[in-house]
Amino acid sequence: MTIDPVDLTARLVRCPSVTPEEGGALVLLEDMLTQAGFDCTRVDRNGTSNLFARWGQKGHVRTFGFNGHTDVVPIGNRDDWEHDPFGAQIVDGMMYGRGTTDMKSGVAAFAAAAVDFVTQTPPDGAVILAITGDEEGDATDGTTALLDWMSHEQERMAVCLVGEPTSPDHMGQMMKIGRRGSLSAWFTVTGKQGHSAYPHRALNPLPAMARLMDRLSSHTLDAGTEHFDPSTLAVVNIDTGNAATNVIPAQTRACVNIRFNDLHSGNTLSDWLRTQAAQVDQSFGTQTEVEIKVSGESFLTPPGELSDMIGRAVEAETGIRPELSTTGGTSDARFVKDHCPVVEFGLVGKTMHAVDERVSVEQIGQLKGIYSRILRDYFA
Structure with missing residues (x-):
């Protein structure tokens, strides 16, 4: 046959x-x-x-x-x-x-x-x-x-x-x-809405998000291993959905994707992401919700x-x-x-x-x- x-x-x-x-x-x-x-x-x-x-x-x-x-x-x-x-x-x-x-x-x-x-x-x-x-x-x-x-x-x-x-x-x-492993993480940073003319009466989540995304994307996860290239983190989305120019929004959202080698696991990277978000919240007074999906180790x-x-x-x-x-x-x-x-x-x-x-x-x-x-x- x-x-x-x-x-x-x-x-x-x-x-x-x-x-x-x-x-x-x-x-x-x-x-x-x-x-x-x-x-x-x-x-x-x-x-x-x-x-x-x-x-x-x-x-x-x-x-x-x-x-x-x-x-x-x-x-x-x-x-x-x-x-x-x-x-x-x-x-x-x-x-x-x-x-x-x-x-x-x-x-x-x-x-x-x-x-x-x-x-x-x-x-x-x-x-x-x-x-x-x-x-x-x-x-x-x-x-x-x-x-x-x-x-x-x-x-x-x-x-x-x-x-x-x-x-x-x-x-x-x-x-x-x-x-490589693959992980996606979604961040929702919450502040307090207010008038852009009176920023002291609001809590703007956007600077906090900008700081967080900068910290994540500028961090070197590793230099690679014998069989793997260095792990990578890409910011794939930042979305506030605010069409007004005189309103400080209450929330903003972002997403990152990590492709990681055998120096990491989904759990260790998830812990690191949550720690980074908590440190930014501590500096800005915001609250950040983190949702993570590990597609594969x-x-x-x-x-x-x-x-x-x-x-x-x-x-x-x-x-x-x-x-x-x-x-x-x-x-x-x-x-x-x-x-x-x-x-x-x-x-x-x-x-x-x-x-x-x-x-x-x-x-x-x-x-x-x-x-x-x-x-x-x-x-x-």
Whole structure:
């Protein structure tokens, strides 16, 4: 049995699976994997669609897992697209459509590689595909739901490869062995409203907010670590909503986002942010409410057997040894790392989430070849 990853990518792209809609993508994959002998289970939770598929013996110590998602971000303004965002048109060797890069091509490549491998050279072990429809959304009922279900059912991956696009410019350039953590914090500074002609009768929250944002943004969190760049803090919003020129407002709000390395945790950074706000309040007499959301902690899969195996496979298929990196945003690897060692490798991500998102047809086949080689090497 041989699966064409380009054709499978096109069929997946034609499924309008904009988060949280399933759009037919997981139904398509479930039908194909069931025909290939995989035991498939829909692990839907709170309206989010997820698919678990296993070939081989449950609980086998040699179980290789793939993780990915079929949901995509919205297309934006349809008139800005030159090509149908759900048409999967191929023009000059490039397939156009929402999700071609992020990451239906990756799912198609690992699904095709897995089906070919288990049907042509059945291994002594098991292969698991954990595919979610909630990576681009809140990610509360996607891969986390799959991992919760797997724990309950005593399903286990020994190692996992996440098929997200990982290379900035060319195929084979980079794999991810970890990710920075991500934290957002919202600040509401409250003072006392008053007339701008009589500022002594009011308590202006704006100078306090300005001081707080300056303290946070000018602070050096760290200088980086062996595998991570320095942590960063960005002020992403300051909003007072005051259209009057003669009124000192009672409140102002702001938001910051921190991308942090393995020198920090969500808890330690949260404590630091609250301490900074309290110190500013003490100086200005204001009251600041702080709301914090940690989207994911930083993590690292230390370089070793798994990353070496993936690196050898990429080099054999592309001639390029991928760089080990922890750059970029968050991915569902942040959840998988609590289950088993995890590495990410996929296509070039230049056009993901962009208008006229597109992928090289040649690279889809190349990616299947890499995943196929990884499976052969793992079970050899």
